[in-house]
Every structure is written in structure tokens, then in C-alpha cells.
Amino acid sequence: MAPLADPFRRVLSNFAACARSALGDARDAEEADTVRALEASVERFSQRHVDPARIDADARIDPAVLEAAKGLGLFGMTIPQEFGGAGLSMKAACRVMRCLGRHNASVGVSIGLHNGLGLRGLIHLGTPEQKQRYLPDLATGRLVACFCATESGAGSEIAAIRTSAVEDGDQFVLSGEKIYVTNGGFADLATVPARTPGLGGSRRGLTLFLVPLNLAGVSRGREEHKLGIKGSSTCTLHFDEVRLPRSAILGEVSRGLDHLAHILEWGRTLMAAGCVGLMQSALEKTLFQVTNRKQFGRVIGEFGMVREKIAAMRGRLHALESAMRLSTALDEEGPGGIPQESLVLKLACTEWAWAAADEAVQLHGGSGYIEETGVARLLRDIRITRIFEGANEVLRFHLASAAFAWDAGELAGLRLAPLMDAALRPEAERFDGLLQSLATALAEQKKAHGIKVFVRQMAQRRVASAVASLYLSLCVLARAQGEIAAGSADDALLDLTRHVLGELAAAAQYELSSFDEGRDGLASRVAARECERAGCALKEKTA
Structure with a gap:
């Protein structure tokens, strides 16, 4: 292959x-x-x-x-x-x-x-x-x-879905229960993945169905009481022998998992964009606070540690905007979509938006903890984003698994520096060196562990985090090159670019220098003993 x-x-x-x-x-x-x-x-x-x-x-x-x-x-x-x-x-x-x-x-x-x-x-x-x-x-x-995938036994593991659609003459009988359905309380039409045993020659295939929610056998549970995004509707949908015509099939039979990959690219990317918006709100609220709140006779924005936080928030926002623009442009190129790029967007946007909301609370001091300020709500609203549309831990697994399937030799031969303007060539050369380090790490891990590299999750986390940092770096450098070529790059842009690239390079370097089987084994043993103390003996000795 x-x-x-x-x-x-x-x-x-x-x-x-x-x-x-x-x-x-x-x-x-x-x-x-x-x-x-x-x-x-x-x-x-x-x-x-x-x-x-x-x-x-x-x-x-x-x-x-x-x-x-x-x-x-x-x-x-x-x-x-x-x-x-x-x-x-x-x-x-x-x-x-x-x-x-x-x-x-x-x-x-x-x-x-x-x-x-x-x-x-x-x-x-x-x-x-x-x-x-x-x-x-x-x-x-x-x-x-709305979209109904999650079940009590099937969250990030979509293949574990148990809702079924069984052929009955020229109809299908849909039975099952979907939980945590956003818009579920008022939606009229649902996309529902269901198991269709035997359909299309597949014993365990999933098929997508378009289900009008006014059909007999469809019922809705109560609205969930949530930590954040409280205004959105989230409820359970019950399908009790709902009869669907064959025309309700969406796409090809038993190809549901393949179809879901494309749907999730769009869902994750639009959700990630919303996170960037919330992050912008957090920065705006924080800027008002630090330029108006005085302590020790000065506005708190004068203090070094506050400046450091503001710079990090602004630099990260710049990186996410750059990655969003470039990745979504790649989606226009053809049928391949952005399967790996959308994973990076989801991971980075959700985690940096959470960090920005957290810093906003911190820099508001005690008032940030008071609901009337509106800052605490940002923290509550953003928390779900690291869970839904695929838990970030699972997405790191998918991103690392993809990386281990790349051609490490070709990756090591890629060079950005010759394509970059002289103003940012040192940063491009640093990027090239880190990309070679990533290629070396991928090759060494595959050589050391063979097929088992795909189940070594602590190593996978490091790989995924390094990939994300380097991809974001490439997007920032691409944007800077575009601005330079257009004659619109000024000192402020170059400073912002260099600042966030420094953070991203340090993050990538840290992950690529942290492969340590001894430490991984230590963490596994500590966790295994804790789980055993809770009454569950883990089967695997390492992870």
C-alpha cells in the first residue's frame, strides 16, 4: 500500500x-x-x-x-x-x-x-x-x-454503534437510542448512522439514513442539564421501530464509516472556527481588563507576566487564523479533503481557546470568578469542545497513526527555507530542522516497535503534538510569506510571527526529545496500580 x-x-x-x-x-x-x-x-x-x-x-x-x-x-x-x-x-x-x-x-x-x-x-x-x-x-x-451518532456504548468509537436498521420488504426498521444530540429538542431532520447487518454483503457495515423526526416511533428525551453552552438543545432521541423507505439511505450502503470521515471534517472545522471566535472574545475582554484595572499605581498591562500572557493569546490567535485559512483553502483543491489538517485544527483551536478563556479568568482576578462578568461563562462554554466531535485524545491517536503511515524519507527531504523570504529564513531553517527531527522520530519508532507502534499511545501523543505544532508553524510562515509578497508585512506582523513561531518550535522540540520508554513504563505501572485499587486489573502492562 x-x-x-x-x-x-x-x-x-x-x-x-x-x-x-x-x-x-x-x-x-x-x-x-x-x-x-x-x-x-x-x-x-x-x-x-x-x-x-x-x-x-x-x-x-x-x-x-x-x-x-x-x-x-x-x-x-x-x-x-x-x-x-x-x-x-x-x-x-x-x-x-x-x-x-x-x-x-x-x-x-x-x-x-x-x-x-x-x-x-x-x-x-x-x-x-x-x-x-x-x-x-x-x-x-x-x-x-441534527446529527445523531453518539450512543451510551459508542462515543468516539463510532464503529461500536448498536442502533440498527433491518430490511423488511422495501422498508427498513430503525431501532436504537442516540444520546447528546445537539439541536435534538427542535430539529426536524436527522442524519443517523445505523448498523445494517448483511446489507451490501457486509456483516457489520454502517449505513447513513435521513430520518424525519416527525415519524411514528421517534421520541425525544428531556433536555440535558449541562456545564456550558446551556442555551443549545441537547437531548436523547429514541427510535422505536421507525419505518423508513429505501429512499432514506444517504450515500452507499455499508459505507457509513467512510462517509462519516468527510462529514466530520466539516463538522470539526466549523466547530473549531467557533472556538477561534470565543478565543477572540476572551482576548478582547482581557485587553479591556488589563488596560483599565490598576494595581500598585499602574494598569496591570504594564507588568511583564501580564504582557507575556497577552502576547501568547494574540500569537496563538494569529496561528489559528492562519491555519484555518490555509487548511480550508486546501479543502477546495479536490475530493481528498483535509482529514489530517482538520484534526490539527480541532486539537489546536479547542485547547488554545480553553487556555485563553482560563487566562481571561486569571487576569480578571476575583471578578473573573463572578458570573456577572461574563468571563466564567467563556470557560464553561469552551470546555465541551475538547470532548465532542471526537475526544482530543482519540484524535491524537488518529493523527499519530496517520503520521506513522507517511514516507519518513520523503518527509526528511522537504525544505521550506529556500522558498522563504530572507526576513524569516532563520525561522524557516529552524522549521526544516524540526521537520527532519520528526521524520527521524517516526522512522526510529517504527523500526523499534514495528506494528506495535500503533498501540503505543504515550508515544503517539508526542508525535501528534509535534505534528500539530509543526503544521501550525508552516501555516504561520505561509501567511507571512504571502504578506511579504503582497507588500503588506510590517514590523508588527513580523514580531507576531516570530513570537508564536518561537512557542511552536519549543513545543515541537520538547515533544520530539521526550520519547522515554522508562518514564512511560513508570506512568503505566502507577496508573495500573490505581486502577487495581479501584477494583479493575488492567490487562496491558504498558501503554
């Missing part, structure tokens, strides 16, 4: 074009105009209709708020124009989601779920008849979409 293509080669093989793509939030000038208009509409909508404190306190979004959003076309932004939507690219949709996320996570999640996980299967896989039947009403918001 041919080695899996790595994202570094993908960018470096067409670096000039990638550098240009990192400069904007739309595929072309016409779409940029649409995005600017939508963004202005979202700003006005949020100021007039969105009260984050009330949404949080009521644990619901007033239906009038969602109706106003529908009137702006926000429920149709990813639906093709021929069906009444805006037909936005992934890049443009992410820009709108950033704006929504900056104002309120509950509203952003509700709209983002509809446009991402809720709609992507139908847009990408639907038959002409399915699209014509549903998309026009989904574009106006007359119908709202």
Missing part, C-alpha cells in the same frame, strides 16, 4: 499558492463581499437579539432569536445556491462561524451544527431527489438539521 500523503508535502509542493490563500477568508472576491455582508449582519443581529447572560440563565435560546438568524440566511450558508442557500465555501463559512462564536457559543453551536454535521451528508452524498426534497426548507430554516 502506498504511504499516506503528509500535509507538509501538500503545502510545500505549492507554497506560493498556499501563501496567497492564507491572506483571506473567502475563495474569491465575490465570496468575500458575501462574507463581509453576512458578518455585518451577524454583528447587528447579535447586538439586537443575543443576550448571552440570559441565554445561560434560562438554559435555552428564545425561539425568536433563532427565527431572526433564519431571516438572515444563516441556516443556509453552506447550502448550494440552486437550493436557496448562500453556497459558501468551508473557508467562508468558518469566517461567519468565528463571528457567531465571538458573540455566543450556544447560538454558534446551534447554527454551526445545522450547517456542518447536520447538513454535510445531505449536501455531499444526497441524491438529486433527496436534495430537492429537503435542502430548500433547510436553507430557510423552516427545517432544522
Whole structure:
């Protein structure tokens, strides 16, 4: 089997074009105009209709708020124009989601779920008849979409799904229970992966179904009481022998897992964009605090440790914006999508947004712990993002597994420095050295452990974290090169670029120098004894 293509080669093989793509939030000038208009509409909508404190306190979004959003076309932004939507690219949709996320996570999640996980299967896989039947009403918001995968025994392990759809003549009988369904309380149409034993010659295959939620046998559980994003609807959906016509099949039979990979790319990326918006809100609130709060006769922004935190927040935000722009542009290139790039976006955006919200609370001092300030809500709202759309630990496993399938020799031969302007060539040379170190680590781990490298999760975590840091570095450097070529790079941009690249290089270097089987074994033994003390003897001696 041919080695899996790595994202570094993908960018470096067409670096000039990638550098240009990192400069904007739309595929072309016409779409940029649409995005600017939508963004202005979202700003006005949020100021007039969105009260984050009330949404949080009521644990619901007033239906009038969602109706106003529908009137702006926000429920149709990813639906093709021929069906009444805006037909936005992934890049443009992410820009709108950033704006929504900056104002309120509950509203952003509700709209983002509809446009991402809720709609992507139908847009990408639907038959002409399915699209014509549903998309026009989904574009106006007359119908709202949701996505139902999680079960009590199947979270990140989608293959463990037990909900089944059994053939009965020319129909299917759907039975099972899906939990934690976002938009579940008011959605009209669900994309449901279900086990279809024997269908298409597969004993254990999954098939996707489009399920109208007004059918007999569908019922909804109570709304969940959550830590954050309290205004979004989250409930259980029960399917009790729901009869579906054969026309409800979405995509190919028994190819559900393959289809889900594409759907999840969109879902994770739009969700990651919302996290960037929340991170921007955290930075804005923090800047107001540190430039107004005085201690020891000075505004606290004067102090070195505060400056260090502000610089980190701004640099990370710059890196995430750069990676979002470049990765979503790659999605436009062809059918391959951005399977590995979307993993990096999800990991980095969720973890750095959490860190930004945490620092916002810290720099607000005691007032940050008081709900009325609004900063604590950011911390509560962002926490779920490291769990849903795939727990970050599982996604690190997937990213590292992909990395171990790359051609380490080709990876070691890649060079950025010759393509980079002299102003940032030292940073590019450092990147090249770290990329070679990554290639060496991949080769050494595979040589030492063979096929078992795919189950050594502590080593995998290091690999995934190094890959993420280096990919983000490449995106930052590409954006800087694009700005330099366009004549728009100034000292402020170069300082920002160098600052965040320093952090990313240090993170990559740390991970690549931390492979230590002795320490991994020690951690495994400590954890195993603790689990045994809790009544569970672990089967594996190491991990």
C-alpha cells in the first residue's frame, strides 16, 4: 500500500499558492463581499437579539432569536445556491462561524451544527431527489438539521454503534437510542448512522439514513442539564421501530464509516472556527481588563507576566487564523479533503481557546470568578469542545497513526527555507530542522516497535503534538510569506510571527526529545496500580 500523503508535502509542493490563500477568508472576491455582508449582519443581529447572560440563565435560546438568524440566511450558508442557500465555501463559512462564536457559543453551536454535521451528508452524498426534497426548507430554516451518532456504548468509537436498521420488504426498521444530540429538542431532520447487518454483503457495515423526526416511533428525551453552552438543545432521541423507505439511505450502503470521515471534517472545522471566535472574545475582554484595572499605581498591562500572557493569546490567535485559512483553502483543491489538517485544527483551536478563556479568568482576578462578568461563562462554554466531535485524545491517536503511515524519507527531504523570504529564513531553517527531527522520530519508532507502534499511545501523543505544532508553524510562515509578497508585512506582523513561531518550535522540540520508554513504563505501572485499587486489573502492562 502506498504511504499516506503528509500535509507538509501538500503545502510545500505549492507554497506560493498556499501563501496567497492564507491572506483571506473567502475563495474569491465575490465570496468575500458575501462574507463581509453576512458578518455585518451577524454583528447587528447579535447586538439586537443575543443576550448571552440570559441565554445561560434560562438554559435555552428564545425561539425568536433563532427565527431572526433564519431571516438572515444563516441556516443556509453552506447550502448550494440552486437550493436557496448562500453556497459558501468551508473557508467562508468558518469566517461567519468565528463571528457567531465571538458573540455566543450556544447560538454558534446551534447554527454551526445545522450547517456542518447536520447538513454535510445531505449536501455531499444526497441524491438529486433527496436534495430537492429537503435542502430548500433547510436553507430557510423552516427545517432544522441534527446529527445523531453518539450512543451510551459508542462515543468516539463510532464503529461500536448498536442502533440498527433491518430490511423488511422495501422498508427498513430503525431501532436504537442516540444520546447528546445537539439541536435534538427542535430539529426536524436527522442524519443517523445505523448498523445494517448483511446489507451490501457486509456483516457489520454502517449505513447513513435521513430520518424525519416527525415519524411514528421517534421520541425525544428531556433536555440535558449541562456545564456550558446551556442555551443549545441537547437531548436523547429514541427510535422505536421507525419505518423508513429505501429512499432514506444517504450515500452507499455499508459505507457509513467512510462517509462519516468527510462529514466530520466539516463538522470539526466549523466547530473549531467557533472556538477561534470565543478565543477572540476572551482576548478582547482581557485587553479591556488589563488596560483599565490598576494595581500598585499602574494598569496591570504594564507588568511583564501580564504582557507575556497577552502576547501568547494574540500569537496563538494569529496561528489559528492562519491555519484555518490555509487548511480550508486546501479543502477546495479536490475530493481528498483535509482529514489530517482538520484534526490539527480541532486539537489546536479547542485547547488554545480553553487556555485563553482560563487566562481571561486569571487576569480578571476575583471578578473573573463572578458570573456577572461574563468571563466564567467563556470557560464553561469552551470546555465541551475538547470532548465532542471526537475526544482530543482519540484524535491524537488518529493523527499519530496517520503520521506513522507517511514516507519518513520523503518527509526528511522537504525544505521550506529556500522558498522563504530572507526576513524569516532563520525561522524557516529552524522549521526544516524540526521537520527532519520528526521524520527521524517516526522512522526510529517504527523500526523499534514495528506494528506495535500503533498501540503505543504515550508515544503517539508526542508525535501528534509535534505534528500539530509543526503544521501550525508552516501555516504561520505561509501567511507571512504571502504578506511579504503582497507588500503588506510590517514590523508588527513580523514580531507576531516570530513570537508564536518561537512557542511552536519549543513545543515541537520538547515533544520530539521526550520519547522515554522508562518514564512511560513508570506512568503505566502507577496508573495500573490505581486502577487495581479501584477494583479493575488492567490487562496491558504498558501503554
